Amino acid sequence: MLLICRFTEPDDPGFLDRARRAVGLLAAQPGCERVEFARAVEVPGEWVLVAVFESLTAYRRALSPFEVREHVVPFLSAARTQDQATFERRFTGGPDDAWVEHASILG
Numbered sequence: 001m002l003l004i005c006r007f008t009e010p011d012d013p014g015f016l017d018r019a020r021r022a023v024g025l026l027a028a029q030p031g032c033e034r035v036e037f038a039r040a041v042e043v044p045g046e047w048v049l050v051a052v053f054e055s056l057t058a059y060r061r062a063l064s065p066f067e068v069r070e071h072v073v074p075f076l077s078a079a080r081t082q083d084q085a086t087f088e089r090r091f092t093g094g095p096d097d098a099w100v101e102h103a104s105i106l107g
Contacts (some may be wrong), residue, residue, distance in 0.1 A: 001059045002087040003051040004078035009044075022075040023083070025068050031058025033047050043057075049079070056105055059086070 009015055019037050028036040033052040040046035053059040063073065079085065088106060093099040 001053040001056050003049070003053070003059060003085060004083075004087065005049045005076055005085055007049070007079050009047060010078070018071070018075045019047070022049070022072045025072050026062060029058075029062035029068065030066070031055060034063055040086040049076075049086060056088075061086055 007015075007019075008038065023035045023037050026032055031054045033054060035049065035051040037049050040048075051059075051062075052060060062068065088104060089102045091099060091101055092102065
């Protein structure tokens with residue numbers, strides 16, 4: 001399960017601190033494989049958060065702890081809403097041509 005949230009950097013000096021905390025809290029949740037927060041090279045005010053979870057259940061559970069609801073959920077709510085944010089993984093590739101085909105949760 002992928003969570004992809006896009007942000008336009010607000011005129012707020014605390015933005016990166018909130019992002020840092022959100023990444024740390026999400027990455028610490030059981031079932032979270034990784035979290036990345038990146039800036040667009042062509043448009044430096046554009047940011048994306050990508051979190052990879054082992055399953056939809058792990059994603060939902062990751063958002064449950066109080067500290068996550070207190071810090072991560074408000075941060076994510078500042079993301080742009082015109083784009084889809086959750087995606088099911090279908091294929092995953094790695095080094096040495098290692099790849100995995102994931103079953104669809106949509107049928």
